[in-house]
Amino acid sequence: MKFSDFKNHQTGFVEEICRNIFKEKSHSIKIKKEGLAVKNLMNIYNAALKLSSEKGFSAMSLRDLCRETGLSMGALYSYFSTKEDLLNIIQEQGQQFIGGIMKKYINEADKAEEKLRAAIRVHLYLSEIMPQWFIFFFMEARYMVKSEQKKAIASELATEQIFIDILEEGNRQEVFSIDDVTMTASVIKPLLQDWYLKRWKYTSRKIPVDAYADFIIQFIEKTLRR
Amino acid sequence: MKFSDFKNHQTGFVEEICRNIFKEKSHSIKIKKEGLAVKNLMNIYNAALKLSSEKGFSAMSLRDLCRETGLSMGALYSYFSTKEDLLNIIQEQGQQFIGGIMKKYINEADKAEEKLRAAIRVHLYLSEIMPQWFIFFFMEARYMVKSEQKKAIASELATEQIFIDILEEGNRQEVFSIDDVTMTASVIKPLLQDWYLKRWKYTSRKIPVDAYADFIIQFIEKTLRR
DNA sequence: GTCTATAGCCGGATAGAC
């Protein structure tokens, strides 16, 4: 799987997320026409993620958000009930959506080695397509209220569990021989996260996502056998 | 080198940093008695780092800082000139200090393999002793003004360069056979950062810093030969 | 559905008393 293939097969991630938000959060959204609501939700969430990635969610004011979206304060408050609500919706809906895509792609592979490669690639490719979402999850989870933080931690651990399962399957099939599966799985994640957290570095070195994926895969595979 | 040894040899990192701040920033510090000034600076910087790690620097108000330090607004402003000044001083003085310690410990080793292990250990051990500083560098650099961001990036690249140099030395001495030294060095950093960025995970699994260091060292060493 | 206007609060920063 190459990035260009992945990208062509996938369009409108954000639209899909916003349509889910419209359906699930109808109590806090005053607008009833789906087409209009989804269009404005995309505008708002794209803008919120852009501003958050520039200055952090807490430093982003709703006036900033008005400027970026072209909407007024009153209009914004027709699409969410408080600023914190906005934060929670991005976190929950985004994580849920990305978890779904990850699982779908991994299940298309059948051997453990293939699953591992698929999991690494789909994570890197997704974070290439929608980096602000990944940066948001990482940067803001730390500052959320306890109840929301628990959901963020659950998502982090769910991703880790995907890798644990793949590595254990590989151990059973004797294609891997890993002593400490949990520790191995838990250090794979930061290697994937570096791609979007230090994007400036890889951009300046002109390293495309496929080259990064190739490197990470061979790097990790070297450690999977004694 | 074990963590307990490292910890015993080192005391008063924060005091040392604050003494440097007092000496270098005398123009923005109105207090003249060194003893008093250093004591209050430690109080202020410890509190600022604690609050920043809880809610982020921009969400930390100076009134929060008053509460945490027990000092008044007026008193605080005798120790720095603006809130942003406080941010910049933590970033610059902290990075400079930590860079110095890293270099000192690495130079005590002579073979490339030993240097690599020393570099990994000293980075992990330092981040174990003063995690809030490392978290601060990581979390806040992204939101700094361009000029300060450049300094943060320079620090990140300087650490990376330390690893590049060690890996190249190892290649020359033929103890390593690494194809892409820069990429290898650049993925070592996130493995070190995971220790303080996901501390909650390792704490809950009761993994001490020495065990993490041992794992990371053997994990990385598996990738250094063809 | 979207706008403008405004309430009410909290932020950074400073002046001047002690």
Added chain:
DNA sequence: GTCTATCCGGCTATAGAC
């Protein structure tokens, strides 16, 4: 050196016009 009191601008959130 440290404190209290205060300025004023910007913040979230809402009410009511269109």
